[in-house]
Amino acid sequence: MKRPLRAAALAALLFSLPALALAASADAPALDGRKLGLLWALPFAGILLSIAIMPLVVPSFWHHHFGKVAAAWAALVLVPMAVLFGVPTAGYELVHLALADYIPFIILLLALFTVTGGIHIKGNLHGSPSMNTAILAIGTVLAGWMGTTGASMLLIRPIIRANDDRKHKIHVFVFFIFLVSNVGGALTPLGDPPLFLGFLKGVSFFWTTQHLFSEMVVCAIFLLGVFYALDSYWYAKEGHLPRDPTPDSPIRIEGGVNIVLLMAIVAVVLMSGTWKPGVSITLFHVTVELQNIVRDVLLLGICALSMRLTPRKVRTDNAYSWAPMAEVAKLFAGIFITIAPVLAILRVGRDGALAPLVALVTGPDGQPIDVWYFWLSGILSSFLDNAPTYLVFFNLAGGDPQLLMGTMASTLAAISCGAVFMGANTYIGNAPNFMVKAVVEDAGIRMPSFFGYMVWSGIFLIPLFVLLTFLFFV
Numbered sequence: 001m002k003r004p005l006r007a008a009a010l011a012a013l014l015f016s017l018p019a020l021a022l023a024a025s026a027d028a029p030a031l032d033g034r035k036l037g038l039l040w041a042l043p044f045a046g047i048l049l050s051i052a053i054m055p056l057v058v059p060s061f062w063h064h065h066f067g068k069v070a071a072a073w074a075a076l077v078l079v080p081m082a083v084l085f086g087v088p089t090a091g092y093e094l095v096h097l098a099l100a101d102y103i104p105f106i107i108l109l110l111a112l113f114t115v116t117g118g119i120h121i122k123g124n125l126h127g128s129p130s131m132n133t134a135i136l137a138i139g140t141v142l143a144g145w146m147g148t149t150g151a152s153m154l155l156i157r158p159i160i161r162a163n164d165d166r167k168h169k170i171h172v173f174v175f176f177i178f179l180v181s182n183v184g185g186a187l188t189p190l191g192d193p194p195l196f197l198g199f200l201k202g203v204s205f206f207w208t209t210q211h212l213f214s215e216m217v218v219c220a221i222f223l224l225g226v227f228y229a230l231d232s233y234w235y236a237k238e239g240h241l242p243r244d245p246t247p248d249s250p251i252r253i254e255g256g257v258n259i260v261l262l263m264a265i266v267a268v269v270l271m272s273g274t275w276k277p278g279v280s281i282t283l284f285h286v287t288v289e290l291q292n293i294v295r296d297v298l299l300l301g302i303c304a305l306s307m308r309l310t311p312r313k314v315r316t317d318n319a320y321s322w323a324p325m326a327e328v329a330k331l332f333a334g335i336f337i338t339i340a341p342v343l344a345i346l347r348v349g350r351d352g353a354l355a356p357l358v359a360l361v362t363g364p365d366g367q368p369i370d371v372w373y374f375w376l377s378g379i380l381s382s383f384l385d386n387a388p389t390y391l392v393f394f395n396l397a398g399g400d401p402q403l404l405m406g407t408m409a410s411t412l413a414a415i416s417c418g419a420v421f422m423g424a425n426t427y428i429g430n431a432p433n434f435m436v437k438a439v440v441e442d443a444g445i446r447m448p449s450f451f452g453y454m455v456w457s458g459i460f461l462i463p464l465f466v467l468l469t470f471l472f473f474v
Contacts, residue, residue: 269295
């Protein structure tokens, strides 16, 4: 079976899951978080730590068996849940997470991955400080509209070619990760997976643009300014550069139809947030609104159009492969299943086993402490995946999108900034970080080690986050 057909079959299987679950039970109840202890959170912590550690410690095993590892952690939740609370309860939690979060989340990532993978930039530029800074600035803006992964994969090879005659260039790719792979994702829900999860929970599309714009601009100006000064220093120190192995040549964009399809993705997601026909269906006690069904079907259609209309050579030149998407789909299936009991505990607040965490982020007057939300969501996003981390703190803050967008807007901004920006602190904080590292090293350029990269982030990012704290969250 051809790869596009396999992808279509996978999508069809995902859409069939609700029907299968519906047949399992007619009135499955939700988990009662008051009856759950902290042991139920161990599989969630386990799968996140596996994602963070195993690719570094046992890369070969992880490469061949990451799907089985994710399935094992998921089974440690589903099996005890079915035994202790009944198959209907386990089935309901599975269907609710699939319909409300997992399926739309994966379909959007699939659409962005497919469309951006069909855009190829040919040609070469000269990697001067001004040109490098301009590329980073453009990538930071693009990341908000085509995703941090899409923008990173689109621009990393052109910036490698632009700097292939430079002796000192590691800082270029480190700051590329800071800005394009992370900071720029704060503009819209399309930019970074955590923000799309917020959109699925009811946060309006342009809320992030309005409420995170100042924080993003501060980060971008600070980092671009520091980068320009650093790059200028190293550029001047190099003196006469060797002969450029890839001389300057005109820039051309291949696969331009995908730019139109990218705009279509933005329009479709906007439609699902603004068009409210008031029509819905209920599957196994889970309500699915018509606009969300239409959105997901249209996004799959855009994927099919991209595969059909993009010349094969364009994807070959981009080293396009379904492997990263398959990995994300398998790992997030495990993450969304293992997070179910954690969310149930958080829903009951002070009555649940995570009451100490609730107390830590809540003042004596019952008001949220934004500083704690910013740093705790950020620290966890640095070493774990930032999408489920966002979801945990979103629910910890009450989980009511209208309240969080209104009187608690500063708290939602703190959570969003922590999850998006601090994903840049380590290679494992956000998926594009490691992807950029892999592409750069594949080009024969030695990147900093895991802890070496943390020295860079500690020097340049932590002071920036301290500044953000005093400017916006105190």
